[in-house]
Amino acid sequence: MSMNVLLIAKQSFKEIYQSKVLMNILFLGVLLLLLTFVVSEFSYGVAEKVTLDIGLGLISLSGVAISLFLGSRLIVNEVENRTLYMVLVRPVARYEFLLGKVIGLAAIVFLNLIALFSLLLVLYFALGGSWDNMIGWTLFFVYMESLLVLVMSLFFSLFSNPIISIMVTLTMFIAGHGVETVKETHLYQKDDLLRGFVDFYTQWLPNFDKLNLKNYVLYNKFLPNDWFLVASGYSFTWVFVFIVFAIVLFNKKELT
Amino acid sequence: MIHFNEVTKSFQEDFWKKPKIVLDRLSFSLEEGTITGFLGANGAGKTTSIKALLGFISIDSGSINYSEALGASFKEVRSKIGYFPESPYFYPYLTGMEFCQYLGALQGISKNDIEINIKKWGEALNISYALHKKVRSYSKGMLQRLGFLSALIHSPSLIILDEPLSGLDPIGRKEFKDVLQLLNKEGRTVFFSSHIVSDVEEICENLVVIKEGKHFYSGKTSTLLEESKKSEFSAVVSDSYKSAISKIDLIKTVENQSNGMIRIRFSNNHHGEFMKWVQDQKVSLIELKSENPTLEEVIYDSSSR
Known part of the structure; x- marks a missing residue:
């Protein structure tokens, strides 16, 4: 990776860090503590499971929200504020700038997830939970899901605006989580049009359900080893595809 | 470059x-x-x-x-x-x-x-x-x-x-x-x-x-x-010379100034004749300058053409 990418990533990280977006950790941390207290009062015997369930849900939500909102403004802000002119007039390629910005934001998302996850583990162990590798894998896929949302919202923002980008990404995120559930319905079997659409979606668009491990962790379901490999490859491929598309678009973008 | x-x-x-x-x-x-x-x-x-x-x-x-x-x-x-x-x-x-x-x-x-x-x-x-x-x-x-x-x-x-x-x-x-x-x-x-x-x-x-x-x-x-030089001179004299000046052919324009003076304009070619007239009439000359437009005048006058 070029030095320019790292310099821009560091700058991007600093910029987002200073914007106090990580205050979200404090907010969600307090919320997690409160919910855990409530849960331990009402869920006899399985308090640690419910805490893990709520905690992973909150962590996933916060990663996706940060990626969605900041990803959609990552380059747009630089164009609107004209800061990118000061950078791109130097011997810096546009792809280096874009990658640097993405890595900076990805690092912020990572920091956010790790901080909340650490708090969650402390609570989980305090309630008597025990470590399972699946918990670690869940965090990994929550991160990959956030990364995918980040590059999708960035990509869509390059040819629309942040609001449209957020709406499209969010729609695809919800649809991507729902397609597998739709497949289990009676309507899917009966309706050719719906079946055609869902099949097309699962084949050609990101299927977020493939990255969702939470139910497997909570109900101790078994997953074959190659599942992790396939799901990792699937998520990396989609992140890569959207980054490549974003770079192609950004290279052609008129910086008026 | x-x-x-x-x-x-x-x-x-x-x-x-x-x-x-x-x-x-x-x-x-x-x-x-x-x-x-x-x-x-x-x-x-x-x-x-x-x-x-x-x-x-x-x-x-x-x-x-x-x-x-x-x-x-x-x-x-x-x-x-x-x-x-x-x-x-x-x-x-x-x-x-x-x-x-x-x-x-x-x-x-x-x-x-x-x-x-x-x-x-x-x-x-x-x-x-x-x-x-x-x-x-x-x-x-x-x-x-x-x-x-x-x-x-x-x-x-x-x-x-x-x-x-x-x-x-x-x-x-x-x-x-x-x-x-x-x-x-x-x-x-x-x-x-x-x-x-x-x-x-x-x-x-x-x-x-x-x-x-x-x-x-x-x-x-x-x-x-x-x-863009206009090849023109302008001079400021007392307005008591207004009637005398109006009889001279070389003068292009005469403008009244606010302080009892008049500004007259004539071509570069008539500079000698004008100075002779000043000496003959014993005219007290307040100002005499070559009329050169500023860059702003050159650009915006020309741009608006």
């Missing part, structure tokens, strides 16, 4: 509207080692030209050629350009020093060289005292100075500035002009846009003037002024 060759650029403002031509077969050259002013009214296409030159926007047709002295690849060319955009914005959470160090690092120059240039140009631009403060606390003038400093951080051989003097007080304008002249003395090429003609007239030996995206004039400032 840079040659614009029949450059055309249009923008599609709305999907259903015809594209608006912003640069219309624009051609001009930028000579190495000169200080060139880029003039034109607001919306004439100055910023668009600069953005095309720096590769921020594509052009529809024509070409922009860079001399070999700037480099073989566009990346190399950019490493030798210092650019200062119009109304720049900076990362507010950084100090001025951190901002310059960041841009210097992207330029690939050593920390030592960055420090040397920050010290040299920070003092010349009178911003050294504020470099350790956060950018968010800077005034508009301070931001302009920081922007200019950041454009010079890597000792560029071509400096392109888009409206660098806007928003500066008279002292700031003077300091900026001094730095521009100093840069030029060091052998660097300076190209700066402005819509304020007097600033350009004061320091630029060369001019490029555009009007509605079209080339209007490029060349020496002095040549344009020389070509």
Whole structure:
């Protein structure tokens, strides 16, 4: 990776860090503590499971929200504020700038997830939970899901605006989580049009359900080893595809 | 150093509207080692030209050629350009020093060289005292100075500035002009846009003037002024001579002044005859001057034609 990418990533990280977006950790941390207290009062015997369930849900939500909102403004802000002119007039390629910005934001998302996850583990162990590798894998896929949302919202923002980008990404995120559930319905079997659409979606668009491990962790379901490999490859491929598309678009973008 | 060759650029403002031509077969050259002013009214296409030159926007047709002295690849060319955009914005959470160090690092120059240039140009631009403060606390003038400093951080051989003097007080304008002249003395090429003609007239030996995206004039400032001389004299005398003057054929116009005086105008060719008349009539002459238009008058009068 070029030095320019790292310099821009560091700058991007600093910029987002200073914007106090990580205050979200404090907010969600307090919320997690409160919910855990409530849960331990009402869920006899399985308090640690419910805490893990709520905690992973909150962590996933916060990663996706940060990626969605900041990803959609990552380059747009630089164009609107004209800061990118000061950078791109130097011997810096546009792809280096874009990658640097993405890595900076990805690092912020990572920091956010790790901080909340650490708090969650402390609570989980305090309630008597025990470590399972699946918990670690869940965090990994929550991160990959956030990364995918980040590059999708960035990509869509390059040819629309942040609001449209957020709406499209969010729609695809919800649809991507729902397609597998739709497949289990009676309507899917009966309706050719719906079946055609869902099949097309699962084949050609990101299927977020493939990255969702939470139910497997909570109900101790078994997953074959190659599942992790396939799901990792699937998520990396989609992140890569959207980054490549974003770079192609950004290279052609008129910086008026 | 840079040659614009029949450059055309249009923008599609709305999907259903015809594209608006912003640069219309624009051609001009930028000579190495000169200080060139880029003039034109607001919306004439100055910023668009600069953005095309720096590769921020594509052009529809024509070409922009860079001399070999700037480099073989566009990346190399950019490493030798210092650019200062119009109304720049900076990362507010950084100090001025951190901002310059960041841009210097992207330029690939050593920390030592960055420090040397920050010290040299920070003092010349009178911003050294504020470099350790956060950018968010800077005034508009301070931001302009920081922007200019950041454009010079890597000792560029071509400096392109888009409206660098806007928003500066008279002292700031003077300091900026001094730095521009100093840069030029060091052998660097300076190209700066402005819509304020007097600033350009004061320091630029060369001019490029555009009007509605079209080339209007490029060349020496002095040549344009020389070509635009009206070959006319004007004199101010007491209005008691008004009736006597009206009998002389050589006088072109007579204007009443507010203080009991009249201003008369006559051609250069009649200078001798006029002076003889002054001596014969023992006229007390208050003022006599050659009528040369200012650059502003030349450009905006001609532009409006």
